[in-house]
Amino acid sequence: MLLIRCPYCEEERPELEFRNAGEAHIARSANMAGESDHDFEKFFFIRSNPKGIIYERWRHVHGCARFFNAVRDTVTDKFVMTYKAGEPKPSKLPGVTK
Amino acid sequence: MSGALRISGAGRLSQAKTARFSFDGQSYTGIEGDTLASALLANGVHLVGRSFKYHRPRGILSAGAEEPNALVQIVRDDARKTPNVRATVQELYDGLAANSQNRWPSLSFDVGAVNDLASPLFSAGFYYKTFMWPKAAWKSLYEPKIREAAGLGISPDRPDPDHYSSRYAHCDVLVLGGGAAGIAAALAAAETGVRVILADEQAEFGGSLRFESGAKIDGKDGFTWAQAAIARLSAMDNVRVLPRTTAFGYYAQNFVGLVERVSDHLKAPGHDQPRERLWQVRAKRVVLASGAIERHMVFANNDRPGVMLAGAARTFLNHYGVAVGRNVGVYTANDSAYGAAIDLKKAGVNVAAIVDLRDNPTGPVIDEARALGIEINFGRAVIRAGGKLRVSSMTVQPKNGGGERTIAVDAILMSAGWTPSVHLFSQSRGKVAFNDETKRFVPGTYAQDCVSVGACSGTDGLSATVDEAYVAGAKAARDAGAKAAKGTKPKVDASESWSRGMLGAAPGAGPDTTVKAFVDFQNDVTAKDIRQAVHEGMRSIEHVKRFTTNGMATDQGKTSNMHGLAIAAETLGKPIPEVGLTTFRAPYTPVTFGAIVSHARGPLFDPTRRTAIHPWAEAQGAVFEDVGQWKRAWHFPKAGEDMHAAVDRECVAVRNQAGLFDASTLGKIEVVGPDAAKFMELLYTNPWEKLEPGRCRYGIMLREDGFIYDDGVVGRLASDRFHVTTTTGGAPRVMNHMEDYLQTEFPHLNVWLTSITEQWAVIAVQGPKSRDIIEPLVEGIDMSDEALPHMSVREGKICGVPTRLFRMSFTGERGFEVNVPADYGQAVWEALWAEGQKHGATAYGTEAMHVLRAEKGYIIVGQDTDGTVTPNDAGLDWAVGKKKADFVGIRGLTRPDLVAKGRKQLVGLKTKDPKVVLEEGAQIVEDPKQAIPMKMIGHVTSSYWSQNCGRSIALALVAGGRDRMGDTLYVPMPNGVIEVEVTGMVFFDETGGRLNG
Structure with missing residues (x-):
């Protein structure tokens, strides 16, 4: 069972308290109705499935109930970092070398 | 004796x-x-x-x-x-x-x-x-x-009567294995004051000190030292010592599963004692001290009773005081079996001969065995064991061939060497490395915060083991935040040392033979089987494993894996590391379902949710059905009634007098704040800004892809306050969906969401007499049609308690939903029930509710929709705000597939024979005479007998359904084809006059 740090509670809590909510940093268009088929497909259906670093959303559903973002390595299953919803994608990751 | x-x-x-x-x-x-x-x-x-x-x-x-x-x-x-x-x-x-x-x-x-x-x-x-x-x-x-x-x-054929317990634990240093290495590591860590857990699968700690008679630590014999050290550790407040406890699984982030066998060893376990206890431990650092497992020799008939591991025979003698035979033979490829021969000889057991595959080994144990007068044969092999139900002889031959000699024995003690137990290390996702010199896999690259010490790390000799373990234990404590230690390292005064050995088949069981030389005893896999697997094309050790089942039994190949690998490598002509080791997976040893399930069985398997009105329904003899975690009253049979009769009676009563229905399980969410209406506009297809306070609207929620996600009636209590209802099963996900958008997409909106499902009990009173029943109990609400028309909501009091009184209907009759604080739910129900008795009202359950709504063509999300149905497909286009600039799903609705012709649409079906009730889920075809597989154009989503209509009714999703009105379609069933007519979805009171009174 993973330990996940909730950036709002500022604590590591067991995975049982959380729920994964899919890939992060996929913004909903401000002009949703006007999106092209191609753009809507990209927004709604296309997800990355990387071997390695993934940016994803989690919800501390059985805790503070907040949604937040996390960086996780899909190979080691280790969390690199977590940060609050709305914060930009981190440009530098601690302990990760390209 | x-x-x-x-x-x-x-x-x-x-x-x-x-x-x-x-x-x-x-x-x-x-x-x-x-x-x-x-x-x-x-x-x-x-x-x-x-x-x-x-x-x-x-x-x-x-x-x-x-x-x-x-x-x-x-x-x-x-x-x-x-x-x-x-x-x-x-x-x-x-x-x-x-x-x-x-x-x-x-x-x-x-x-x-x-x-x-x-x-x-x-x-x-x-x-x-x-x-x-x-x-x-x-x-x-x-x-x-x-x-x-x-x-x-x-398998047992009765429910497990035992109980099990489960605990979570946290520690700084978790030491797995309580032999010399584990104890030394635990001492070093414990002396720093950090929290330590030490676990061992045996009843007594000591590991191989149980048999290693030559070990001396701190002036004591090894096993005595171990017991003293355990007594010291047990007395420390920061240490938990767990005997009979197996670490069976090593998971992410130093999360380790242990099973403690609490009472399987007791004659009469107390009622307060669980059989087993599951420990789920999170450790800052883990020290693996799991030791090594001796391998057998692979020769013909090596499975005869009496043929056993040399270390085991020594354990039986030195710990249990048991001689495994009176006249034993020894077959070995390393020094360790000599200890068994020497100890048995000293105990008075005849050692017929030691057969050693090695050519001319030297060393103190060999000298000692010789001095005791034991016959030693170097460079020779045991090529077969004699006897059937018990070994009776061993036949010896020079390892390169030559004359045979048969020696009578009643036990053969064998040792091919020791395999480091890297199971838990491997489970931790560490990568093993092959040491070519010692021919064994040892921990290579670590993936987690753990360290292996002693035999499981490939360290030979007690002295080196204790040194390594003590240092590692102290370091683990430091890494976990400990200050300096104040203990002293145990001093090893005397020890035995054994390493090396051989892998694979012994002489006499080579590729040119067909003998039964077992590699895996539990799955009956011989050396020949493994060679055959390679000959038949298996190249990867993973394939060899699955084809032969080597290592796949409940012992997970603890004794067999390395032999199997070596034989496969030899047959393939490849070095062992190129063939690779199979992956070790949890559990290390079998774990009972009881330990894992623990209390989560029977009524505790899943929470049961009951409404405030449940006790009343139970007292009335209601039959309940499970709806998610809820228990809902299904129908209320009177004496002599079957379900069919009860439901018919309930349905008729609602349309002719009135019915009371417990709708408390409906999901309810309060949407509050200055931007509440804006938020509702975005989350539902309908327009909300212009809905007046005091009015209600049927809302549809879509996912971004345009498919119906949930529906429900929403009442606007004030300009900044909406009382939203959801489907019973959908409440949690709708709340999650709303929170998701509010927190991440529309965080600029000033809105709060609160789940109020369990705060309000809901009593639906439906039917022509419904107002007459409610009105006498209500204060402060004008219930006339003018003041309280269909689809409106008022706050006031009923029976003296606060109510949110909705005028709404899921039956097509004049109807109300009385929301009261849950604590008053049953009291208000009983008051309404008493009032209802004056008007011939009945209580009705979920089955009648389903029939009544189907008579009116009202859909149930999740039954008449399946996640691929749009509002248009369901005939609900009117509920989608055409002038809205945005809502969740707005773009999905215009996807090419969603606006294409021929989509499945909800329609009504009437069977040609009105008495035939279709089966829900039944497939619909155009031509029943076509060849199988037929082209299916839709399926029945809801189907009931309607006593009010005097016939069966059904709803169905049918391709191009609305263009097929009046057409005849067919529902092929095992007992024949049923003819149906496509109709509109409303079967009763098509003009809807009854809704308004």
């Missing part, structure tokens, strides 16, 4: 404490502290089971958890019949009853042993090749017969 082979003066058990036990009905006497295995051996019993495939007689191979052969059924009572218990692990208690397995009619005469004679038929891959044809016979004939003939013990 506790067995003829008990050696007086040997072992550590007290002869005075005897314990009686039985095996296959025969009574024996053992000693407290024995395992079932040691007690049987003390009584000269080696034959304890039959093998899985060939039904060969089998004995006791080991003295520990790695045991592949000695699996027995322990019978405590009718309900407690545990199969496949390793006799080497089961502690003896007075009255223990055990039975052998996989034999008929008896252990010594087993009919199934004919498989052994027919074994050329049962070679590797036998099942895959043989039972392929005819295909249908697999399920009906082959599989049941194979399962009957193979298999091990018999």
Whole structure:
């Protein structure tokens, strides 16, 4: 069972308290109705499935109930970092070398 | 006397404490502290089971958890019949009853042993090749017969009467394995004051110090030192010592699963004692001190009872005081078996000969054995064991061939060397590395915050082990945040040292032979089987494993993996690391379902949710149905009524007088804030800004892809306050969906969401008399049609308590939903019920509710929709705000597929024979005479008998359904084809006049 740090509670809590909510940093268009088929497909259906670093959303559903973002390595299953919803994608990751 | 082979003066058990036990009905006497295995051996019993495939007689191979052969059924009572218990692990208690397995009619005469004679038929891959044809016979004939003939013990046939417990624990340093290494590491860590947990699978700590008679630490003999150290650790507040506790799984971030066997060793466990306790431990640092497992020699008939691991024989002697024979032979490829020969010889057991594959080894143990007068044969091999139910001889030959010599023995003690137990390390996702010099896999690259010490790390010798473990334990504590230690390192005064050995088949069982030289005892895999797998094209060790089943039994190949790998590598002509090691997976040893499930069974498996009105319904004799976690009243049968009659009566009463329905399970969410209406505009398809306070609207929620996600009536209580209802099952996900958008997409909106499902009990009062029933109890609400028209909501009081009174209908009748605080739910229900009695009202359940809504064509999301239905498909286009600039799903709705012609649309179906009720889920076709597989154009989503309509009614999703009005379609069923007519969805009161009074 993973330990996940909730950036709002500022604590590591067991995975049982959380729920994964899919890939992060996929913004909903401000002009949703006007999106092209191609753009809507990209927004709604296309997800990355990387071997390695993934940016994803989690919800501390059985805790503070907040949604937040996390960086996780899909190979080691280790969390690199977590940060609050709305914060930009981190440009530098601690302990990760390209 | 506790067995003829008990050696007086040997072992550590007290002869005075005897314990009686039985095996296959025969009574024996053992000693407290024995395992079932040691007690049987003390009584000269080696034959304890039959093998899985060939039904060969089998004995006791080991003295520990790695045991592949000695699996027995322990019978405590009718309900407690545990199969496949390793006799080497089961502690003896007075009255223990055990039975052998996989034999008929008896252990010594087993009919199934004919498989052994027919074994050329049962070679590797036998099942895959043989039972392929005819295909249908697999399920009906082959599989049941194979399962009957193979298999091990018999599953208990009653519910498990034991209870189990489960605990979470946190510690700084978790030490797994309580031999010399584990104890030294635990001491070093504990002395710094950090929290330490030390676990070992055995009843007593000490690991190989249990048999290693030459070990001396801090001036004491090794085992005595271990007990003193454990006593010291147990007395420390920061240390938890767990004997009989197996670490079975090593998961992410140093999360380790342990099972503690609490009472399986007790004669009469107390009622407060669980059988087992599951520990889920999160450790900052883990020290792996899991030791090493001795390997057997692979030679012909090496599975005869009496042929066992040398270290096991030594454990039985030095710990349990049991001689495994009176005239033993030793077959080895390393030094460690000499210790067994020496100890047995000193205890008065005749050692017929030591056969050593090595050419001219030297060393103190060899000198000592020679000095004791034991015959030693270097450069020779045991090419076969004689005897059937018990080994009677060993036949020796120079390893490169030559004259044979047969020596009479009653036990053969063998050692091919020791395999480091890297199971847990491997489970932690660490990568093992092959040491070419010592021919063993040892921990290579670590993936987690752990360290391996001692034999499991490939460290040889007690002194080096204790040094390494003590340093590692102190470092683990430091890494976990400890300050300096103040202890002293244990000093090893004397120790034994053994390393090396051999892998693979021994001479006499080579590629040119067809002998039965077992690699995996539990799954009956021989050296020949592994070679055959390679010859038949298996290249990867993972394929060899699956084809031969080597290492796939419940012992997970603890003794067999390395031999199997070496034979495969040799046959492939490749070095061992290129062939690779199979992956170790949890559990390390079998874990009971009971330990994992623990309390989560029966009523505690899942929460049960009951409404405030549940007790009333129960008292009325309601039949309940499960809806998610909720118990809902399904129907209220009167005496003599079946469900059909009850539902008909309830449905008719609602349309003619009135009905009361407990709608409390409806999901309810309060949406509050200055931007509440804006938020509703975005989350629902409907327009909300212009909905007046006091009015309600039926809302549809979509996912971004345009499909219906949920629906429900929403009341606007004030300009900044909405009372939203959701489907019963949808409440949590709708809340999650709303929170998701509010927190991440529309965080600029000033809105709060609160789940109020359980705060409000909801009593639906429906039918022409509904207002007459409610009105006398209500204060402060004008209930006239003018003041409270259909689809409106008021706050006021009912029976003196606050209410949110909705005028709405899910029946098509004049109707109300009375929301009251849940604590008053039953009292208000009872008041309404009493009032209702004056007007002929009935209580109705969910089944009548379903029928009534279907008569009106009201859909149920999740029943009439399935996640691929749009509002248009469901005939609900009117609920989508055409002028809105945005809402969730707005773009999805215009996807090409969602606006294409021929989509499945919800329609009504009337069977040509009004008495026939369709089956929900039944498929619909245009032409019932077409060839199978027919083209299916839709399916029935809802179907009921409607007493109010005097016929059956159904809703269905049909391709292009709305263009087929009046068409005849067909529903093919096993008993014939049913003709149906496509109709509109409203079957009763099509104009809707009754809604308004």
